[in-house]
Amino acid sequence: MKRVPKRTSVDMSIELAKLRLESPVLTASGCAAAGKELDQFIDISTIGAVVTKSVMLEPRSGRATPRMAETPSGMLNGIGLQGPGIDDFIEKDLAWLNQKGAKTIVSIAGNNVEEFGKVADKLRDIPGVIGIEVNISCPNVENRGQVFACDPYAAADVINNVRRNVSASMPLFAKLSPDVTDITEIAKSVVKAGADGLSVINTLLGMVIDTDTLLPRLSGKTGGLSGPAIRPVAVRCVYQIRKALPNIPIIGMGGIRSGRDAVEFFAAGANAVSVGTTVFNDPEACVRVHDEVAQILQDKGLRSLAEIINAAHEELI
Numbered sequence: 001m002k003r004v005p006k007r008t009s010v011d012m013s014i015e016l017a018k019l020r021l022e023s024p025v026l027t028a029s030g031c032a033a034a035g036k037e038l039d040q041f042i043d044i045s046t047i048g049a050v051v052t053k054s055v056m057l058e059p060r061s062g063r064a065t066p067r068m069a070e071t072p073s074g075m076l077n078g079i080g081l082q083g084p085g086i087d088d089f090i091e092k093d094l095a096w097l098n099q100k101g102a103k104t105i106v107s108i109a110g111n112n113v114e115e116f117g118k119v120a121d122k123l124r125d126i127p128g129v130i131g132i133e134v135n136i137s138c139p140n141v142e143n144r145g146q147v148f149a150c151d152p153y154a155a156a157d158v159i160n161n162v163r164r165n166v167s168a169s170m171p172l173f174a175k176l177s178p179d180v181t182d183i184t185e186i187a188k189s190v191v192k193a194g195a196d197g198l199s200v201i202n203t204l205l206g207m208v209i210d211t212d213t214l215l216p217r218l219s220g221k222t223g224g225l226s227g228p229a230i231r232p233v234a235v236r237c238v239y240q241i242r243k244a245l246p247n248i249p250i251i252g253m254g255g256i257r258s259g260r261d262a263v264e265f266f267a268a269g270a271n272a273v274s275v276g277t278t279v280f281n282d283p284e285a286c287v288r289v290h291d292e293v294a295q296i297l298q299d300k301g302l303r304s305l306a307e308i309i310n311a312a313h314e315e316l317i
Helices: 086-100 113-122 152-164 183-193 228-244 259-268 285-299
Strands: 014-016 019-021 025-027 068-071 074-077 104-108 129-135 172-176 197-200 204-206 223-226 250-253 272-275
Touching: 025 285, 068 223, 074 228, 086 104, 086 113, 104 113, 113 129, 113 152, 129 152, 152 172, 152 183, 172 183, 183 197, 183 228, 197 228, 223 228, 228 250, 228 259, 250 259, 259 272, 259 285, 272 285
Parallel strands: 025 272, 104 129, 129 172, 172 197, 197 250, 250 272
Antiparallel strands: 014 019, 068 074, 074 223, 204 223
């Protein structure tokens, strides 16, 4: 039998941008594809939402192997945004998710500003799509490979273009990179450009070298570091953004393995969390983390998740 969240006296529902979700736990983009694998283990309609793997305008094969490597308390990946392209994705994956009754936030990516807008436009009026996560941590091929999310102007251009190509009621979440000097500067720029919320954080850029061959272990040389090793960085980023933008909805992510990990993010200012790398060895992790958070709150004598959000900010309580 598929696992579903346990009944609890604690109100675990959340308000996230223009959305009301019964659970604060979502999947993290890239770690559960479109949810088909997880659906063998959990009822995906009972978690907060399925955040899909980033999809681009055209099909993409991704990087050559090897493209994954283990690291201490984490994982390095250089998949290269492999995917079917938006048309096939809509026809197959989104249709399946809607049939399952899942709430879906589609992660989109592009090689340039125009591509982001074209992908977003194709998601108009697709049943079951409740939001769009804009993966601005992609290289801009028109600007010598600079990552959109590392420049406030480039990041704002993407969000502004996506905003123009979707309905005004569609929530947009900008996914931010931690590989910047001041993440609050990027956060402010994308919110001003039309983002309704922020996904914090994407992976950190890293490298692993094989000490036998003395060469990088990934075909693309560098990759994105995820897993427990990045959690303190992610919590710091959420905290800083919440301090700078007291009212912006935040989805926190980065190394969440347990309810206690998730509680850190809520206290730092996250309104919801995404669970990613840990689902590779625990496909029930999204439901388990939900239940563990509820139990922690119940043990504290609290009645709702809302009571701990922003708890680390004395000035916001």
